[in-house]
Amino acid sequence: MNYCSSCGEKVSFVVPDGDNRLRYVCTSCQTIHYQNPKIVTGCIAQWQDKILLCKRAIEPKHGLWTLPAGFMENEETNMQGAARETAEEANAQIENMRLFCVFSIAHINQLYTMYRGDLVDGQASPGEESLDVALVTEHEIPWQNIAFHVINETLKRYYQDKKQGEFKIHYGDIIKQSNDSYIVNYF
């Protein structure tokens, strides 16, 4: 951030009076431009013994597989966002949605919320941001070609719960280690 989005003057990076963090503050109109984490919302769409995966047509992780998910938008609910992303990325409708997990990923300033739900009529096809979509069983999951660690974690917990016959709501922190591996702290 270089300029004030309100008045167009230069911003400085300082700790405002009464605050304890560095913020971008306009040198002219004094507007404080707060920057906060974003919410990613998505879902596990179930159909018989399968779930829906999307092959990414965009960066990052072009060509790898993921669950339909994306940034929550203003003027929608968290659950509506998850359903919208599933519609956009996989032309798929979801019903009976239930919150499944909430992950903090502090190193990228994101909060992930993932739902599970039933894929209506088993219908899906690639949206603009997907090269392909697939309905896969647990044994068909391409574990080595999943785009993001948070999706690996979500899927792992999903199949653990499924085996135990009860779905819970999971929450925890995904922490990146210096060697590019991850620790996941569940609470």
Next chain:
Amino acid sequence: MNYCSSCGEKVSFVVPDGDNRLRYVCTSCQTIHYQNPKIVTGCIAQWQDKILLCKRAIEPKHGLWTLPAGFMENEETNMQGAARETAEEANAQIENMRLFCVFSIAHINQLYTMYRGDLVDGQASPGEESLDVALVTEHEIPWQNIAFHVINETLKRYYQDKKQGEFKIHYGDIIKQSNDSYIVNYF
């Protein structure tokens, strides 16, 4: 938003190519300035049969009571944010934190996450944004002077769960009606 925070030129409010929503887009460097919901995170701090409330020293709702909560910051986890807000607003430390509820409030573009936890040593005092703090029993809650509807809902669910002897994770949407009342849809 009037100006591009990257280059300082004017922005226009248009639907970018390949998108389906109005965004602020720079007329010069083409940067798209996305605007997304913010996360509010806070907690119910328990001490014996009491919980901690804060009397707001700032607008909105100056002078009304609330749970310690505020905007999640970059580079922290959701739970760390809840603990930080409790420290800032009530000089209080919390342990054994557990996720308690997640509310979408689409009309103000916020996602509320509230934890419950134990107040360490029963110690609390007003922080800069609080006029006062109080440890109150259920019967002492000033229901008519609670700052925000989401806090009313959180407290209501908390005491319902407490009576039933089991705390769950609740999630739902808080929808503002035209007559300034609210509907809460739980899932």
